[in-house]
Amino acid sequence: MELVTGHHKKKTILKWLITAGIGCFCLFLFFILSLWGFAKIQGPPPITVPQTTRIYDTNHHLIGKVEHENENRTWVNLDDISKPLINATISIEDKRFYQHHGFDMRRLAGAVLADIKSFSKQQGASTITMQYARNLYLGHEKTWMRKITEALYTMRLEMNYPKNKILEGYLNTIYYGHGAYGIEAAAKYYFNKDADELTLSEASLLAGIPKGPSYYSPYNNFKRAKMRQKLVLQSMVNNGYITKSAALSAYQAPIHLVHKHKAIKRTAPYFQDAVENVLKNQLHIDKKTLAAGGLKVYTTLNNSAQKKAEYWVKQIINPASDIQTALVAMNPQNGAVEAMVGGRDYHKSAYNRAVQAMRSPGSSFKPFLYYAALRDGFTPSTTLRSEPTTFTYNKGKSKYSPSNFGGYYANGPITLAKALALSDNIYAVKTHLSIGMDQLVKTARKVGITSPLAEIPSLALGSKPVSVLEMAGGYSAIANGGAKVTPHYITKIVNQKGDTIYEWHPQKEQVLNKATTFVLSQLMTGVFDKKLNGYSKVTGASVANELTHKIAGKSGSTAADSWMIGFTPHLVSAVWVGYDKGQSISTYPDSGYAKKIWAHFMESALAGQPKNSFKPPKGVVRKLVDPDNGKLATKACHNARYTYYLKGTAPVKYSPRCSKQKDHENHHKKHKGFIKRWFHWFH
Structure with a gap:
């Protein structure tokens, strides 16, 4: 009886185990099917893998990355x-x-x-x-x-x-x-x-x-x-x-590991910082997308020009000096920033002096003034006296007494052409007050200067601070025949999927008169022409021999700033040199750095291009002029140089010292004509 009972218990337990096993299996199967059904309903999961954003130059060569939490992907x-x-x-x-x-x-x-x-x-x-x-x-x-x-x-x-x-x-x-x-x-x-x-x-x-x-x-x-x-x-x-x-x-097989993982030197680090700033603050790409979105950012950087800019900064500035510099090179045809130097050593200072620093441009601001003057009736031959002068303004309540560099003056009349080449401050302020101080402000605004300006006499001498990028952009309008273009760094952005999410379309806005702008640009070539030497040398004399291309330019200086900006129709570059804390520039090497960096950069960047790419538009005429008085000259006249004028504004009288030469030439022509007629009569 006990054996039957024990066997029955074992059989009952076995049945229970089998039932429980089947139940567990069914539950597991139900769980799996439920999970499978839920997965089917949910559909494909989004595959969003953090990827490193990459930055490329104008030739689509990789120049940098924006990495996600130091992750390389x-x-x-x-x-x-x-x-x-x-x-x-x-x-x-x-x-x-x-x-x-x-x-x-x-x-x-x-x-x-x-x-x-x-x-x-x-x-x-x-x-x-x-x-x-x-x-x-x-x-x-x-x-x-x-x-x-x-x-x-x-x-x-x-x-x-x-x-x-x-x-x-x-x-x-x-x-x-x-x-x-x-x-x-x-x-x-x-x-x-x-x-x-x-x-x-x-x-x-x-x-x-x-x-x-x-x-x-x-x-x-x-x-x-x-x-x-x-x-x-x-x-x-x-x-x-x-x-x-x-x-x-x-x-x-031998394993050849990369044993030296040096910190990779970023190409154009100041430029890349400027690019990231545009991505974040102008194109409003959020940090997560920028750091892990796998974007491909194509930029305007010309790596060859960038290397040349960095090379000349390093070559020219004394390594022992604490002086700083900034350089911006642009294509004036479309506003593409092709090179940027924001300081001498990015690792020591990431502060971008090309776009962040605001410094007084000095006389490099004068071209905007002289454009306004040319539109107001001035010509390259317009004369004003260069002598110590105290100006009264603000209805007689205020006075201003500027001085020329070194205390040198013509103490007599000089032409606009010579005043620009010698950077005569008295002429500039007289012009500024003559045409109305609002005209300079209006012109500067037209070409893209957005920094605060004021209608004051010293504005003619560049007393209000601006950025290097602004000045390069402003000069681009002059180089571009009066058409303003917006400086930009990014041409296209492509997302992970290969879709173009941003593309730059350059736009020109004609803000200045084309003929007047050309006359101004040719006046600015006089900065390097020693024929315009007068009571002092032309301001570009120290680098004139370095230039083989025809380039228009203007230097500028204050007690703490040294500038040199210039252009051809296809390249603009602006260079600033100074101390971060506004320390005075007192020594010759310091004051000459900007011009030397600029001249060497321009020449190397223009290598292989035509020596003169300026083409006169309609509405201008070219005349041979005596640079001392702005009157017509003959080829035999000492120092005579060709000067462009707006049609109808060129001088008609000859320079007194050239008039005898002119009479001699006329007599020679008449005499030659008589002999020719006499010879023809006998034949």
């Missing part, structure tokens, strides 16, 4: 990854990757049993898809909830993306240590190669790193990295990817 297509690396990764990480649907049940079962035995979540059975899901959407904590969420994302990935796309994503997001995310970044970091150039030896070493990026890094422990490489190669042999001999050869 570069996305490459699966076709651009070496086959040995792909095979090594699949072999060591997920050998049945192409056979399963996101979960390797054999590995999963083994891992679950091991976890149950240890009452913890220790064993891993993550497939490539599961790891990719974790990299994209989850953290790395070891909890059951995270594993469930991971499973959900894994299903969604497998349901909606092909295997190769998943593998490509995995290889572009997996961490290889030392800030390198993705195989392209890793290949560059460890071997200075592209991902498609990796050998079997290199690929097997890299494929072993993700298991423990710090632990298996060959930089941290080369011996451990080699042990891991050996395991990867053995797995490739076991899975039929390579032969034993190939594995041995790969293991024994």
Whole structure:
């Protein structure tokens, strides 16, 4: 009787176990089906992988990156990854990757049993898809909830993306240590190669790193990295990817790691900072997109011009000096900023003096004044007296007594052409007051000067601070025949998908009279013409011999600032030199730096271009003029030079010292004509 009862109890327990097992299986099946159904309803998960934003020059060469939290990321297509690396990764990480649907049940079962035995979540059975899901959407904590969420994302990935796309994503997001995310970044970091150039030896070493990026890094422990490489190669042999001999050869092959990871010198760092500022503050690209959006930012930087600018700054300024400098080079035809120097050493000071510093431009502001004067009836031959003068303004309530540099004056009349070339301050202030002080302000505003200005006598001498970029932009309007263009750095931005999200379309606005602007530009070439020497030398005399191209320009100086700005129709450059704290420029080398940097840069940047690219427009005439008085001259007249005038405003009288020469020429022509007629009569 007891035996029957015991047997019945065992049978009851067995039935209960079977029922419970079936129930658990049904519940598990229900859970899996529910998870699968939920994953199906959710659809494809968004794949937004942080990618490094890259900055390119005008020739589409990479010049810099905007990295996400010091993470180096570069996305490459699966076709651009070496086959040995792909095979090594699949072999060591997920050998049945192409056979399963996101979960390797054999590995999963083994891992679950091991976890149950240890009452913890220790064993891993993550497939490539599961790891990719974790990299994209989850953290790395070891909890059951995270594993469930991971499973959900894994299903969604497998349901909606092909295997190769998943593998490509995995290889572009997996961490290889030392800030390198993705195989392209890793290949560059460890071997200075592209991902498609990796050998079997290199690929097997890299494929072993993700298991423990710090632990298996060959930089941290080369011996451990080699042990891991050996395991990867053995797995490739076991899975039929390579032969034993190939594995041995790969293991024994020498590994040439990049041993010196120097801090990469940024190309044109001040320019790149200016680009980032535009991206953030003008184009309103948020920090997250900028740092991790994988944007391709194409800029206007001319790398050749940039190198020349940096070279001449370094060559000319005394290394022991604390003086600073800034340079901006632009294409006046479209406003493209082609080169920028914001200081002598970016690592010592990232303050961009080309765009952030506001300094008094001195006499380099005068061309805007003389444009207004030419529109008001002045001509290159208009004369005013150059002598010490005290000006009264503000209805007699205020006085102003400017002086010429060095205290030199003509003490007599000089022409506008000579006043500009010699930078006569008395002439400038007289002109300013004569035409109305509002005219200079209006002209400056037209060409793009936005800094605060004031209708005061000293504005003619550049007393109000402006930026180097503003001055380069203002001169661009003169170089461009009176058409204003907006300075810009970025030509196009392309997002991760390859879509163009921004493109620059240069626009010109005719703000100045074309003929008048040309007359002004030719007056500005006189800065380098020694024929205009007078009570002092022309202000460009010190660099005139350095120039082989016809260039228009104007220098400027204050007690604390030295400027040189000039142009051809295709290139404008502005150079400022001074001390950050406004220290006086007292020594000759300091005061001459700006002109020398500018002259050498312009000549090197214009190499190979026509010597004279200025073309006169309609409405101007060219006359041979005596520079001392602005009257007509003959070719035999000493120092005579050609000068452009607006049509109808050129002088009609000859210079007194040239009149005798003129009479002699007329007599010679008459005499020659008589002989010619007499000779013709006899024939």
